Amino acid sequence: MNAEALNTLVTGAIWRAEQLEEKDVPAVAHAWLEVSVLEERLAQVLPHSKGEGRIARRGAVRAALKANDYDRARLLAEMYGAEKGASRALKAALREMLEENARQAASRYPNAARHYNVREVRDVARHFHEGGAFGLAA
Amino acid sequence: METVAFYSYKGGVGRSLLLANAAQFLATLGKRVVALDFDFEAPGLHYKFSGVDRQDIAGGAVPYLLATATGAEAPPALKAHSLSLAVASGEGGRLQLIPAGPAPSEQYWAALKQLGERLRLNDPSGNGFMAVLDLQARIRDEMRPDYLLIDARTGVTELGGLTTTILADTVVCLFAPNQESLDGTLKIVEALKAAPRLDRQKPVRVVPVLSRATGGAPDDEAFTSGVQRLLELSDRSKDKSKRDQTGLLMLPHDETFGNGERLVGIQLEATVFSPLFKAYLGLFRKLFP
Numbered sequence: 001m002n003a004e005a006l007n008t009l010v011t012g013a014i015w016r017a018e019q020l021e022e023k024d025v026p027a028v029a030h031a032w033l034e035v036s037v038l039e040e041r042l043a044q045v046l047p048h049s050k051g052e053g054r055i056a057r058r059g060a061v062r063a064a065l066k067a068n069d070y071d072r073a074r075l076l077a078e079m080y081g082a083e084k085g086a087s088r089a090l091k092a093a094l095r096e097m098l099e100e101n102a103r104q105a106a107s108r109y110p111n112a113a114r115h116y117n118v119r120e121v122r123d124v125a126r127h128f129h130e131g132g133a134f135g136l137a138a
Numbered sequence: 139m140e141t142v143a144f145y146s147y148k149g150g151v152g153r154s155l156l157l158a159n160a161a162q163f164l165a166t167l168g169k170r171v172v173a174l175d176f177d178f179e180a181p182g183l184h185y186k187f188s189g190v191d192r193q194d195i196a197g198g199a200v201p202y203l204l205a206t207a208t209g210a211e212a213p214p215a216l217k218a219h220s221l222s223l224a225v226a227s228g229e230g231g232r233l234q235l236i237p238a239g240p241a242p243s244e245q246y247w248a249a250l251k252q253l254g255e256r257l258r259l260n261d262p263s264g265n266g267f268m269a270v271l272d273l274q275a276r277i278r279d280e281m282r283p284d285y286l287l288i289d290a291r292t293g294v295t296e297l298g299g300l301t302t303t304i305l306a307d308t309v310v311c312l313f314a315p316n317q318e319s320l321d322g323t324l325k326i327v328e329a330l331k332a333a334p335r336l337d338r339q340k341p342v343r344v345v346p347v348l349s350r351a352t353g354g355a356p357d358d359e360a361f362t363s364g365v366q367r368l369l370e371l372s373d374r375s376k377d378k379s380k381r382d383q384t385g386l387l388m389l390p391h392d393e394t395f396g397n398g399e400r401l402v403g404i405q406l407e408a409t410v411f412s413p414l415f416k417a418y419l420g421l422f423r424k425l426f427p
């Protein structure tokens with residue numbers, strides 16, 4: 001699929017996710033995940049040296065965070081940050097998105113954040129996400 | 139605050155009743171206790187305490203978590219989700235109950251359904267974990283109990299896993315005198331021992347308890363070696379000479395209290411000679427030294 005077709009799909013997917021978000025529909029996370037996947041595809045066909053390529057990379061990470069898929073967001077950010085020739089500005093922007101998300105989680109759950117580090121909680125949550133309840137499926 | 143989770147791989151082993159008795163026992167010793175019902179799919183801890191007017195229950199853990207998950211501007215007051223219960227005796231003792239919610243009622247099941255849609259406990263973003271850790275932190279900081287006793291969901295569930303692996307300092311694992319119950323419990327205890335903990339958390343302490351025991355534990359080889367393995371796993375001391383020699387803690391089947399589901403702690407006159415009452419005391423001495 002070419003960039004133009006993907007751009008059309010991304011625009012439609014973002015519109016849909018925003019509508020669901022506005023109407024407070026629980027399935028909104030799936031809609032944002034769809035946006036993230038499409039943005040990732042777009043990033044595959046557009047190099048980071050192009051402005052649109054950088055926008056797609058940031059969009060893929062941002063949409064993953066909106067989908068509450070922190071793990072995916074982190075992996076994408078790491079992947080884009082490790083691309084040969086990736087600019088410092090892009091790396092900083094990706095890092096800032098993850099940090100801002102962690103700050104939001106801490107402000108949403110201030111009592112837990114006083115006792116525990118959000119990143120650490122996420123690491124443990126990921127362990128149980130992959131291994132199932134009690135980690136029995138790990 | 140010490141957090142003690144009461145867990146059983148299979149149901150019907152007197153888990154909630156043991157928790158209610160432990161809560162009442164600690165309160166009569168002058169301790170401040172919060173009992174929290176995290177058995178959302180089969181809530182009933184509020185039935186185990188005397189003096190609870192079930193018609194008065196409007197809040198609880200499920201409505202509380204739902205309010206936080208829907209992004210309420212101000213976090214709900216814990217007071218609206220807890221009940222103060224009478225303590226039989228004991229100076230300074232305090233007992234508060236956070237039920238799962240006004241169960242059984244349509245309102246409760248609707249709230250539970252919405253919570254399931256809003257809050258995914260296995261969410262890799264950690265939001266589910268943070269929501270539950272936040273509730274525990276608020277209980278610690280605002281209610282300031284000496285003990286938080288949590289009724290964990292039976293079997294293998296996300297909330298049961300989170301309660302026992304992350305929230306608890308101690309997990310009381312009840313099991314029935316049969317191989318099915320023991321084998322499942324062993325798997326769970328192995329998982330508890332292998333599970334990651336958050337920074338500053340000590341390794342979880344596991345206390346296995348054989349429940350509904352009539353005439354002691356079965357003496358066949360498979361059961362005996364399973365129990366041995368369970369005791370080895372639950373003993374925290376690496377030094378064999380320092381290991382607990384108490385052996386397996388057992389709660390006998392007691393028709394009077396097992397069927398009646400009553401508190402023994404406040405029925406002292408009637409229960410002082412009950413084998414179950416005596417076994418409870420032995421267990422509480424080990425649990426709350």
